[in-house]
Amino acid sequence: MIREELSRAVADALDALVASGRLPGVDYGVPEISDTRSPEHGDFACNIALTAAKKAGMNPRALGEALVAELSKAAHLTIEIAGPGFLNFRVDPAYLAGFVPRILAAGDRVACTEPDRQLRINVEYVSVNPNGPITVGSGRGAAFGSCLANVLEAAGHIVHREYYINDGINSEQMRLFAESVAALVEGREIPENGYKGDYVAAVAARIASASVPSQSYREASQALMLERQREDLANFGVEFDTWFSEQSLHDRGDVDRCIEELTSKGVADERPRRFMLKLAKGGKIEEVVVEDQVEEEDDGEALHPPTLSSREREEGEKGTLWLRSTKFGDDMDRVLRRRDGRLTYIASDVAYHRDKLTDGSGIRGNGPVDKMITILGPDHHGYIGRLTAVVAALLEDPEVPTKDEHPLDAIEAEIYASPHERDACRLALEEARRRLEVVIFQIVRFMKEGQPAPMRKRDGNIYALIDLVDELGKTMAPDADQEEQRRIGRDVARFFYLMRSHESHMDFDIDLATSEGEDNPVFYVQYAHARLSGVVDKAREAGIEVNAETDLSLLVHPRESTLIKMILDLPFEVRRCAEDYGVHRLTTYATELARAFHHFYDACRVVQTSEPDLSRARVTLCEAARVGLQAVLGLLGVSAPTRM
RNA sequence: GCGCCCGUAGCUCAGCGGAUAGAGCAACCGCCUUCUAAGCGGUCGGUCGUGGGUUCGAGUCCCGCCGGGCGCGCCA
Known part of the structure; x- marks a missing residue:
């Protein structure tokens, strides 16, 4: 303002x-x-x-x-x-005080701004395989994604929160997970690379007690894991508008249709060769390496999982289907359909992104989106190129007129059939980069007893997000009930995750986080809100009401002016965060707003029966500060207690 | 080899090309008969990894180097 x-x-x-x-x-x-x-x-x-x-x-x-x-x-x-x-x-302080009624009038929209151009944005986050609980690693993505979605909304965009369920029948990882569960149920040894954690045993136990038929182990174990994930995320304050099933894309025939489309456009084919680009510094193509796919190289059984009968194998046997993603800036072509006929995860991705772009399934009821934001963990950054290529392949239109400005050079000639194709692919890639934004958050390293705690789902050495929440809650409020402990644990964990820039590596020292207890900045901020609530109540008891019509020009103390300025900064901060996704700044802002209030509170007595006009002005300012604090805590997904 | 990220106080990290580089923790010293002391005030602490470049101005942008994390072929 x-x-x-x-x-x-x-x-x-x-x-x-x-x-x-x-x-x-x-x-x-x-x-x-x-x-x-x-x-x-x-x-x-x-x-x-x-x-x-x-x-x-x-x-x-x-x-x-x-x-x-x-x-x-x-x-x-x-x-x-x-x-x-x-x-x-x-x-002039009086001029500044004139904004207080505007803050009160904005109410819970005090953080909101008008965008230069309102966009329909799909934000996809977390989206882990349903083969284990949500880990503390994914917790960072959950906190970041949910906060970013809140911020984009406050910045005036239309936001859709989405979770992509990796339940595709062709997934190697899920097959292995189901096999591990089956082994436990049937008393066999878990396969060598199988999943070994306690949660696998828990799933197996529930399946055994429900006497699920063995051919449904996979579906059942997946469903149980997904249920647990939803619960854990809800307990972490993370909700989605859509839980989108990968398998549904296959069931509707969307994947087949997309593959058909890509094949007929010529960006996917069965030529038995893979193109790989050798890139020099700066991404310039140095050399195109063409690898012929020789049948003898088939390393046999590894590609033919035992769950697939030999009959199915025979029927599915076709040439490998390649997405020529090198046409769209990817450093190598990607497999859409394996030699044994099964489709890959990327094939689903093609259909998934088509659906996001058009809302073809109608599941979101939103229509086409302007922007897709996909939030991925640090181990997925290699995925940016291929996802962008997938979107570009969908957007490429061979019919679009191009200028064909210059002939193909030697390197281009290996990748493209004509200058027209090259230019059409480039146009599509540019558009894909505008429409899809893959945001990578960096690794969180969890330290226990001064040592990094290793975390791998498969060997069972996992640290579940909900365990972190409970651990924090129990340590900081040993006497509270479980619901209250969860709330405290969730608030602390979310704030901690969000304090650091998503693109910075971050050390999460469990021992420190729990031992520092009361010094945690989240309590500093929440305490300010509780104090504010208390003083507004106290004033009301003394007959002093919040009143936007009162004479606010009495608010001339420097700490009053500083507090007003700080509240007015909120929409400005939100706007910046929505531009560069640096939502961690909101934790800094929240701390500064709390500090501005504590300073004010220390210097300016609010409730003074001998000074009714000043008291009324100050309590009105307090309400404005409370509204601001509540708004920023809401964006962070952290609660705003009225008592502490 | 290539790609992404990081290097700022003892520790964990903020820092929009702008003025004297900040916060929390840790350490030390003060402030509760008055609206919540989970608060407030103060002290201590820096060759912003390094060398160039762009600029009126660089912790911030560009290039090189050093150090660290992560990723990189029919898993996702």
Whole structure:
């Protein structure tokens, strides 16, 4: 609110200078209003005189002087030129206090802003295989994804939260998982690379007691694991609009249809060769390596799982079907259909992304999306290229006219049939990069007793997210009931995950996180909210009500002004987070807002029966601060307790 | 070899090309007869890995190097 007003004032001043012929009429951009480092520099700063100096053909200080002369016509502003040409704004406290009613009027929409262009965005996150509980590693993606979805929504976009269930019948990993469960149920030894954790035994026990027929082990174990995942995520405060089944794409025939489409477009084929690109630094193609797929190289049984009968194998036997993803910037072609006829995960991905783009299944009821955001863990970053290629292959249109500006060079000639195909593929790739954004969050290393705790699903050495939540809750509130412990554990875990940038590696020291207990910043923020709730209640008991009509110009204490400025920053922070996905800044912001309140509370007594007008103004400010804190905690998915 | 990420206070990490680089923890010293002390005030702590470049201005952008994590062929 306030930054927009100041920015507009500066823009108007520039316009006035242009109109009176003192400046050349060029585009100076939107003036940015930034924070000041120290109070001596006022409340806000603007560097427009520095950035526009060159375009204006003036030195920065002279331009600054001219702007100040224009701007000083506004009564509520004092402006100075400092350093190389900064405009330092000092705003009148009463002017600042005038924003308080606007904060109260915005209520729970106080964090919201209008986007430059509203987008329909599909955010997919977590999406792990249903072969184990949600781990602490996935917890980071869950916290990040849910927070990002909240932020994008607050920034004015239409957001759809989605979980992709990897329940495809062709999945090697799920086959192995089912086999491990089956082995336990039937008292055999778990296969060598099988899954060995306690949770596998738990699934096996439930299957055994329900006397599930052996041919349904796979479905049953998958369903049980999925149920557990949903529960764990709900307990972590993570919900989805859609749980999208991979298998449903096969059942509807979507995968077959997409493969048909790609084949007829010529971006997928059965030629027995794979193209691989040798890339130099910077992604330039150095060499195209063509590998002929010789039948003798077939390393036999490994590709033919025992669950597939020899009859099925014979029937499925066709040539390998390749997605020529090298046409779309991927570093090697990908298999869509294996030699034994079974489709790969990538084949499902093709259909899945088609469905996301068009909502062909109608499951979301949203229609086509402008942007797909897919949040993946650090071990999946190699997936960016192939997913982008998948989307590009879907978007490629051989009929689209291109300019065919130059002939194929030697390297291009190995990949593309014609200049037209090359240009069409490039257009599709550019569009794919706009439509699909794969966001990788970096690894979380869990430290226990000073040692990194290894985590692998298969050997059973996993650390479940829900166990972390419970552990944190129990340590920090030993006397609370389980529901309360879960809430506390969830709040602490979410805040901790979100404190660091998703693109930074992060150490999660369990011992430290639990031992630091009361010093956790989440309590600092929540305590501010509880204090605020308490003081507003206290005031009401004394007959002092929150009232937006009251004389707020009494709020002239520097700590009052600082608090108001801080609340007004929320939509600005949200907007930034929505632009670069750096939602971790909201934890910093929440801490700063809490600090601004604690400082205010320390210096300014709110409830004073001898000062009814001031008390009313202050309690009204308190309510505004409470609304702001509640909003930011809501975005983080952390609770805002009224008592602690 | 190629790709992604990281290197900032003793530790964990923030830091929008902008002014004197910040927070929490750890260590030390103070403040509760007054609205919640899970709070407030203060002290200590830095060659921003390194060398160049761009810029009026670089922790931030570009290039090189050093160090670390992760990933990289019919698993996902």
